[in-house]
């Protein structure tokens with residue numbers, strides 16, 4: 001789907017809201033088969049354990065952001081399972097596509113009721129812009145001209161709103177050689193737009209299956225753990241980490257501040273086959 005700024009943005013709640021609460025659940029890698037495992041870990045089980053932890057938050061999130069690689073096999077069954085699960089959680093949910101996803105199939109199955117395909121949200125004093133960095137049949141990411149133009153137009157139109165930009169692929173190196181080779185290829189073009197607009201407060205992504213948080217030129221650049229297998233920070237080659245599955249909780253304040261924390265599940269046994277050398 002092409003985003004079009006001329007389409008009405010999705011307004012989530014009144015602009016008087018002084019804090020926007022978000023749970024980012026990412027890289028769930030769900031298979032069509034309920035028994036499907038990534039590196040020996042059942043991805044549905046860990047996804048559900050992560051979502052159950054989200055529901056225990058003292059402050060229920062206003063919405064969920066699912067930031068790509070929602071399915072491992074881009075199957076309708078995987079997306080249908082996710083849509084049903086989000087519906088059952090009863091939290092509005094938005095998504096972007098990752099390299100394992102099929103955006104058209106997602107659009108078909110993750111666009112119903114409180115599970116929404118909207119890519120431009122106006123919420124509280126904020127706007128959230130969701131970009132599609134996926135490239136068909138490629139692992140790396142790229143933002144098409146239309147995605148960059150969508151970003152540019154949304155930023156130019158809403159200069160009075162703090163902005164969080166969301167995509168799947170990392171638009172900056174996270175310090176892991178193998179992963180940084182499969183990040184966002186046209187990151188310079190992306191950064192040029194971000195640098196130009198001083199109301200961008202944060203950039204948020206998935207893909208790297210690990211925690212990352214740096215402030216660059218006053219903007220928070222943030223990545224988060226996967227709801228299934230983790231990758232080892234700083235590794236040269238593929239390496240699975242022993243850390244538990246998790247998610248990120250974010251508070252976006254009306255003054256533009258972002259407060260955020262990663263939570264990991266600690267109440268279930270999980271098995272990862274660390275002998276596997278690829279993913």
Ligand SMILES: [Fe+2]
Nearest residue numbers: 027069207209
């Ligand atoms: Fe992933």
